Amino acid sequence: MDIELSPQETEFRDEVRAFLAENLTDRIRDGASSSPTVFVEPEIGQDWNAVLNERGWLSYQWPKDVGGTGWTPTQRYIFEKECALAGAPNLTVLGLKLVAPVIFNFGTEEQKAKYLPRILSGEDYWCQGFSEPNAGSDLASLQTRAVREGDKYILNGSKIWTTHAHWANRMFVLARTDPDVKKQAGISFLLVDLDQPGISVRPILNLAGDHEVNQVFMENVEVPASDLVGEEGQGWAIAKFLLENERGGSCHAPKLSYDLDQLQELARDMSDGNGGRLADDRDWRRRVAGLKLEAQSLEMIELKILSRIARGENPGPLTSLTKLIASNLRQDIDLLAVDLFGPAGLQLPTARPLYGDNAPPAFICPKAQVASARYLNSRAWTIFGGTDEVQKTIIAKTVLGL
Known part of the structure; x- marks a missing residue:
């Protein structure tokens, strides 16, 4: 598997970076980073969707004949990775990535004509x-x-x-x-x-x-x-198709790596309690390094899935592996954030949203304000989309042959 970008892919990556630098506003980025839930607040998510839709990039995962961009699987991964590394909010997955592929793969022409444009416009949520x-x-x-x-x-x-x-x-x-x-x-x-x-x-x-x-x-x-x-x-077969899209074949690792980098940067200004910086603490550095290695390993699996898709193959049970690893890594990173901020990471304001002019004041910084809520909310990662136990059973049967 060649993981080097071609000149054309490098040019595309630079185009995406330039677009993000120009169009990803501080309001949208701050709204995403201050949303403690698994899904970004609709106000922020729909605003970002509208920006992408105006550029013609919102339907980047759809086939060209139903209004998609016609991007290759590699281009789609580059786009998701650059968005993650820039701090962009996740897209509204339920419409764009789950039901839309069901409609354009299994639906009638009338259903495609009715629902797909309304997903892109935001008229249907x-x-x-x-x-x-x-x-x-x-x-x-x-x-x-x-x-x-x-x-x-x-x-x-x-x-x-x-x-x-x-x-x-x-x-x-x-x-x-x-x-x-x-x-x-x-x-x-x-x-x-x-x-x-x-x-x-x-x-x-x-x-x-x-x-x-x-x-x-x-x-x-x-x-x-x-x-x-x-x-x-036919619903059960359609549901399996949908869940395969939900569990894997997407770009988890760059977002996880981005969050780790953010915490690593914040640790430079945090005390270790002994007169030094937390960033220099040996145990802290060991924890961060271990999580970074896990994120890099996850990205290699995601790239392997990408190579299969690029060859026209089904990603298969590897999607369960990415779901399993990404879910547990998400929880470990959110725990790391709580530990980074110490007592300040335990603040749990009930006001929502935690961005904008009416947000409650944060103690130390906004990321400390959402740390505890994110940790609690990420407990759901190992449950939704199929529990860890379900994923392990799939892996045991279909990958290991047990």
Whole structure:
């Protein structure tokens, strides 16, 4: 695997860097760094989406025939890496990276024409209706029902841990359309309008007191049959396709490395408690070096996945490996931040957002202010998108052959 950039790729990287230097404002960058939750605040994320959409780069992961950039897999990785290293916010993944690929791979021409432009414009903001109170890791046991009545489905059930459902106007839902077949075979994939009677959203506050996830209740909700994606009973196959996109094939390592570099720089001005600088402390340097090596190893795996995609191959179970490593590394880095700031890293303001003119004053610095909340919120990394145990089982079966 050749990891050196070609002259054309180097030119593209420089173009991305110049764009970021000109268009990534301090407000957007500060908003991203001051968001303690897993997902950036919609106000910041949607503003950055609009900047990219105006340039024609928001749909960089989509095929050209559905409005994408036509970039190669290497160009897509370069773009994500440069955005991460510049401190740009993560994109609104639920619409752009999860449901959009489902729509342009499995959807009808009418669904593509209706929904893809609305994702890019920000007119539709999506959430994911997969997990249920009794169907998390064992997702195939879901009980939400969709019954066909003429030209519509009647949807009943509830979904839990639904990120940003309180902001969303659309939800993609896995529902059981046939209870009499093998449980995986009776599931279908539906696109649901949340702005209608029968939908209620109940907030769930996480460990840090942030409102990021919800429980969504659906009572006799009507879904046009035209909003069924694929065929009835194809939902499980579509969900596996979507989860493969969620778990890997993306650019985790550069963002993790960026956060490590930020902490390493801050340690230059932090006392070690013995009259010296924390940056010179042997134990601190050992911890940072170990995490940097893990991040570099993760990037090598991501580049291996990239090379497979570039050859037209499926990334396969390596996505579970990147999800497993990235999740645990995320938690270790957030713990390092709390340790860096000491008592100042334990501040846990309840006000939100933690950026802008109305943000509460930070003790020591803004990164210390979000350290504890980020540490608490990142506990979810080893749960969402498939728990560590699920990823290890996949790796054991499909990679190690156990």
